[in-house]
Amino acid sequence: MKILEISKSEYSHQQKLPSVRIDGLSHCFGKGSMRRKVLQSISMKIDPGEVVLLTGPSGCGKTTLLTLIGALRKVQEGNLFVLGSQLRNSSRKVRQQLRCQIGMIFQGHNLLRCLTAEQNVQMGADLLPGISYRVRRDQAREWLRRVGLEDHLNKLPHDLSGGQKQRVAIARALAAHPRLLLADEPTAALDSSTGREVVDLLKSLAQDQACSVLMVTHDPRILHVADRLVQMEDGRLSTSFG
């Protein structure tokens, strides 16, 4: 896979820059008396190729932080650099282009119901410019093979098990050659052994691509994959282990 090699070499160029740099980031929801601060001057850094796990009680602002890094929300206060782009006061166009370089894996897998596994993965590959349809399709098949689903190419999400769906979602996220992968409780809908498999797969594939990973999780069984563990409480980062 020639394309993968190119993106890797490109990547080594920017090896020194952190994938994500957060500086005094705060975020509020609601207006007037209903205004509630969910993030309070957060600062952190994710280095290229690093796997960071973010844990904490529900409602502490983990998902909000993830959507901010994923360029899905406007930054209100503080500095947020993702893959070298400043996200404060960024335009719609900058955020859209940045999203193309970020892979996302959702709690509910969010596959397109009307597409087969192969087509779903190709929706990720279709974002890459200047590659012919056939090559993109072959890439999609290659990714499905890597996640162990080569026998399920033409199945609809409806016919796949929860673990298989989550693997398709991983293949889809990686097919766009992201430099940063964001995952929100990817194991929430899976049993413990499947969850473990999925996370191990995610980590090994991300490391092959030198892709940083930020994963939000409640699941204590998957903590072993982390290079670093970050804990969050009431909108603040409390502890972090190296």
Added chain:
Amino acid sequence: MFRFWQRRRIPLAWLLLTRQPLRLLVAIAGISFAGILMFMQLGFRDGLFDASVTVHRLFDADLVLMSPRSMSSISMSGFPRRRLVQSMAHKDVEGITPVNWNFLLWRNPETLITRSILTLGFEPADSLFLDPELSVKSKALNIRGRVLFDKRSRSEFGPVEEWYTNGKIVETELAGKRVRVAGLVSLGPSFGADGNLITSRETFLELLPSTPPGSIEIGLVRINKNSNPESVARSLNQNLPQDVKVFTKNEFIEFEKNYWRSSTSIGFIFSLGAAMGFIVGCVIVYQILYSDVSDHLPEYATLMAMGYRIDNLLGVVAREGIFLAILGYIPAYISGQILYALVRNSTRLPVAMDTQRASLVFILILLMCMASASLAMRRLIDADPAEIF
């Protein structure tokens, strides 16, 4: 070519539609219904206008003289026959045929019920229609009280064709006087006239004694092949007195069509019917696309989170609209053809599919689908990628 393969994407719009066959079927049925409605209404309207000139088209004439007081085929006024004779003075005029034109009451020979029938009176030796068959049959009109009956007249006039071809003598009452059918011709009914009769001027004047003998309703003029009908009509209009108007044959046909189009409510009613079809179709397509977008909102939001631009996604909805238009048009076109054949057989009106109407309805369906798609697109604005985590 290479660019195409680079630009080719998963046909998301097509897959969204076809992976929900029931919804697609409902959508196609709705669009086809709207299309059929438009085909029927527009077909009736155009058929009516064409049918109003079935007899007009048959006349062997380059120019037609009419009284300026004549409004249409159902309200003809007379003008002096002298004017037609005067037109002979023009160097390009080669032949003339004076024609009397009126509606008379025909008694059905079987049921004895009377009904108004269009009767044309002309000199049997003159040329009336382009069809040369008539000149043979018109010899029979030299005897008084003989008429030629249009076998395509509506059946309410009685089984004249059947009786005549079986060798039975068909005699009945026309305008209170006895006439005998001396032959059959094939002309066709129009909206104004349910049936047609042709007779000699002599018989005509006998049937309608109140008509002044020097008065005719239309005058047919045939001109030199090499001359231009428009310029001859212009010079005749200038040289003849104001009590007569000269039309080319096309103008004569248009004049009649225009009466039905503008002076009656018929054109408006059928156009309104077509507009109703359009609106019904819009509502159906909007409902289908809106619920389709709503159902897939989390998926659209996922695509936005993956980095697809909002206009990529708007394009998906627009393409869904185009696919629906094409898929809905095909059954509408086929049903239209079938219904036109049914109408032709039962009403004998010249309703047929023509390219102009076929493309007009397609454009209307496409417009309908695109308008609905652009309304449904507003729902896409609600797709917030931040909400899906």
